[in-house]
Amino acid sequence: MKRTHSIRHYDSASSRVFDVANVLILLSLAAITLLPLLYVLAGSFASEGEIDSRPFFLWPERIVTDAYDYMFAGDTFIRALLTTIGVTAVGTAIQVALTLTMAYPLSKRHLPGRVFVINLVVFTLVFSGGMIPTYLVVRELGLLDSYWALILPLAINPFYLLIVKSFFQELPEALEEAARIDGCNELGVFWRIVLPLSKPVIATFSLFYAVAIWNDYMSPLLYINDEDKWTLQVLVRQITAPNADSANMLGTQSSAFFPEQGLKFAVIVLATVPILLVYPFLQKHFAKGVMIGSVKE
Amino acid sequence: MATDLVPGVAPDTPKTARPRAPRVARKNPARRLALLLRHRWLYLMLLPGVAYFLVFKYWPMYGLHIAFKDYIPFLGYSGSPWVGLKHFEELFTGGDFGRLMANTLILALLTIVFVFPAPIVVALLLNEVRVSVLKRSVQSLIYIPHFLSWTIVASLTYLLFSADFGVLAGFINDIVGGQRADYVAQEEWFRPLIILQLLWKQTGWGTIIYLAALASVDQQLYEAARVDGAGRWRQLWHITLPAIRPAIVVMAILTSGNIMDTGFEQIWLMTTSLNRPVSEVFDTYVYYIGITQGGFSYATAVGLFKGVVGVFLIVGSNWLAKRLGQRGLY
Numbered sequence: 001m002k003r004t005h006s007i008r009h010y011d012s013a014s015s016r017v018f019d020v021a022n023v024l025i026l027l028s029l030a031a032i033t034l035l036p037l038l039y040v041l042a043g044s045f046a047s048e049g050e051i052d053s054r055p056f057f058l059w060p061e062r063i064v065t066d067a068y069d070y071m072f073a074g075d076t077f078i079r080a081l082l083t084t085i086g087v088t089a090v091g092t093a094i095q096v097a098l099t100l101t102m103a104y105p106l107s108k109r110h111l112p113g114r115v116f117v118i119n120l121v122v123f124t125l126v127f128s129g130g131m132i133p134t135y136l137v138v139r140e141l142g143l144l145d146s147y148w149a150l151i152l153p154l155a156i157n158p159f160y161l162l163i164v165k166s167f168f169q170e171l172p173e174a175l176e177e178a179a180r181i182d183g184c185n186e187l188g189v190f191w192r193i194v195l196p197l198s199k200p201v202i203a204t205f206s207l208f209y210a211v212a213i214w215n216d217y218m219s220p221l222l223y224i225n226d227e228d229k230w231t232l233q234v235l236v237r238q239i240t241a242p243n244a245d246s247a248n249m250l251g252t253q254s255s256a257f258f259p260e261q262g263l264k265f266a267v268i269v270l271a272t273v274p275i276l277l278v279y280p281f282l283q284k285h286f287a288k289g290v291m292i293g294s295v296k297e
Numbered sequence: 298m299a300t301d302l303v304p305g306v307a308p309d310t311p312k313t314a315r316p317r318a319p320r321v322a323r324k325n326p327a328r329r330l331a332l333l334l335r336h337r338w339l340y341l342m343l344l345p346g347v348a349y350f351l352v353f354k355y356w357p358m359y360g361l362h363i364a365f366k367d368y369i370p371f372l373g374y375s376g377s378p379w380v381g382l383k384h385f386e387e388l389f390t391g392g393d394f395g396r397l398m399a400n401t402l403i404l405a406l407l408t409i410v411f412v413f414p415a416p417i418v419v420a421l422l423l424n425e426v427r428v429s430v431l432k433r434s435v436q437s438l439i440y441i442p443h444f445l446s447w448t449i450v451a452s453l454t455y456l457l458f459s460a461d462f463g464v465l466a467g468f469i470n471d472i473v474g475g476q477r478a479d480y481v482a483q484e485e486w487f488r489p490l491i492i493l494q495l496l497w498k499q500t501g502w503g504t505i506i507y508l509a510a511l512a513s514v515d516q517q518l519y520e521a522a523r524v525d526g527a528g529r530w531r532q533l534w535h536i537t538l539p540a541i542r543p544a545i546v547v548m549a550i551l552t553s554g555n556i557m558d559t560g561f562e563q564i565w566l567m568t569t570s571l572n573r574p575v576s577e578v579f580d581t582y583v584y585y586i587g588i589t590q591g592g593f594s595y596a597t598a599v600g601l602f603k604g605v606v607g608v609f610l611i612v613g614s615n616w617l618a619k620r621l622g623q624r625g626l627y
Contacts, residue, residue, distance in 0.1 A: 012528075015528075015529055018425070018529065019425070019427070022422050022425055022426065023426065023428075023431065025422060026419075026422055026423065026426065026431075026435045027435070029419065029435065029439060029500075030434075030435050030438040030439060032497070033438055033439050033441060033442060033497070033501065034438060034441075036453050036456075036457060036497075037441070037453075039456075039464065040453065040456065043456075055464055055467050055468070056464045056468075098345055098346050098349060099346075101342040101343075101345065101346065102342070102343060102345070102346025102347070102349075104339075104342060105336075105339035105340065105342050105343045106343070108336075108339060111336055111339055112332055112336075117343065117347060120347070120350055120355075121350060124350065124354045124355075126607075126608055126611055127358070127604055127607070127608050128354065128357065128358070128604065129354070129355075129356075129357025129358045129359075129360055129361055129600075130357065130361070130583070130597065130600030130601065130603070130604055131561075131580070131583050131584060131587065131588075131596075131600055132360075132583060132587040132588075132593055132596045132597045132600055133356075133357035133358070133359075133360030133361055133363070133597060133600075134353065134357040134360075135587070135588065136357075136360055136363075136593065137352070137353065137356050137357050137360060141352075152349075152353065153353050155349050155353070156346060156349050156350070161346070185338060186336075186338035186339055186342075187338050187342075190342070211444050214446070215444075215445070215446030215447070215448075215449075216446075217446060217447060217448050217562050217566070218561055218562050221565075222584075222588060233446055233448045234448075236446075236448045236449060236452055237448050237451075237452075237566065240448075240451075240452035240455055240456070241455075242455060242459065242481065242482070242569060264452065264455075264456060265456070268449055268452050268453065268456075271446070271448075271449060272445060272449055275444060276441070276444060279441070279444060283437060283440075
């Protein structure tokens with residue numbers, strides 16, 4: 001953001017007081033955002049005794065990995081982790097592919113019938129069948145207890161679709177014309193010209209879709225009964241919910257020592273870190289990606 | 298139906314669209330086939346997406362008619378008997394309706410009062426920061442919670458506010474004194490916790506749209522105002538706020554259109570047997586009745602009622618925004 005603040009310098013005392021107060025407020029906001037997360041990270045490496053006795057800490061007295069050891073000792077966590085990674089990877093690929101291929105024809109103003117399809121999409125933003133009819137469709141399709149139930153019902157986010165559509169609309173038409181003269185058909189234009197120009201958009205929406213699937217708790221709650229197909233979010237819930245029977249959840253009853261509280265911290269960390277790792281790589285694209293096509297003038 | 302309900306997606310009603318295929322072409326079957334063939338790749342690309350919308354969006358809409366039937370899975374859609382408005386009567390006259398409505402509306406009201414203005418305020422504060430490193434790092438940090446799931450947020454809340462070892466529960470008790478309370482289990486703490494969660498999770502992300510609006514304000518306006526002797530507050534009032542008003546209106550319409558949507562995951566994860574009297578909203582009720590109790594038809598009726606009210610709210614708030622001289626969504 002290239003704001004030239006220099007033209008707005010203020011020297012009055014009250015203005016300075018405001019600046020100082022403002023910075024303090026924003027720093028405390030950042031602290032409120034971060035402290036719970038840092039506490040969980042610290043707690044996941046602390047001993048049971050420390051979690052019980054110390055009220056709040058950002059660095060454990062003694063670093064132990066009991067909770068993580070326990071978690072990785074059984075199958076349940078590893079299976080949930082692999083399930084979540086797999087569903088997220090396959091799901092994101094499908095979502096991005098479907099969104100891009102549908103958005104592109106819809107961006108062509110000369111395509112007969114496009115307004116009809118756009119209206120079809122927009123209507124779903126205002127009105128939907130809701131939870132039960134959607135559940136019945138998934139059941140009718142025989143997708144209950146299948147990984148596809150976590151992917152297909154969410155395959156296209158209509159909001160993202162419309163944003164990508166208006167991004168495509170902004171691409172210079174002359175480029176496509178040139179490619180067509182050089183003998184490209186529509187598919188060739190899409191593949192060789194449009195997609196390479198859309199990398200920031202693809203990056204942004206890949207991240208959004210991946211985060212949505214990774215974090216989805218409602219679909220597994222609705223569609224998955226089979227404990228072997230649990231995702232990380234379900235596991236997090238099972239371990240951290242009040243009155244949870246977390247020892248049984250992980251299927252590692254053999255262990256003599258059971259880090260009951262530490263597990264709650266560790267499972268939160270393990271379900272969060274992988275998706276947050278993606279964040280810095282794609283962060284530079286967000287604001288651009290979100291705002292694409294959203295300036296109405 | 299308007300084509301442009303999404304904030305900011307460029308309008309393309311037929312009127313503003315560039316000239317499309319001539320009418321003749323669409324009347325004549327042979328020409329129509331020719332058009333189809335010419336654009337075959339585009340139509341082919343469109344196919345999977347359209348199939349998705351038909352199967353997972355419009356088929357459920359067709360399924361809504363079981364709200365007027367006694368749906369028995371064994372008999373299927375067509376075999377189940379029609380029962381008219383039985384399920385709606387049951388909803389409106391049954392004992393749950395008032396409580397569901399009150400819980401939903403109170404949460405919506407609290408959201409509008411506390412959660413909606415938060416990103417505007419934070420964006421304005423960020424906008425006044427003159428050290429750009431500071432501005433950018435605060436921004437990046439407060440985006441993070443948006444990427445955490447509701448299960449994680451709910452779990453964090455339990456860790457911080459529950460009786461067994463909740464950190465903040467401990468602090469609050471040290472200040473207020475008295476017994477260690479289990480804030481997560483207490484009915485009167487349910488709503489404050491929900492609002493706190495929303496503020497923590499969404500405020501940072503919500504600033505994006507306002508920051509973008511702020512970035513596009515013409516800097517000469519500020520210069521001119523300063524020459525005219527306007528102080529910081531007057532500049533905020535006369536330049537900055539009017540500049541982001543369209544963004545605020547669009548977000549306000551979206552928020553009020555979603556009044557009936559309380560966010561299933563968040564509420565469901567924070568519901569305990571103790572706080573059910575204040576926590577049960579339409580969304581969680583539909584799940585409870587439909588999925589766990591198998592009352593498909595009744596739950597569908599509840600969902601349909603909620604959906605129809607939602608449509609009225611969107612259309613209504615958009616109408617109101619236009620009456621007030623704003624652009625609206627469509």
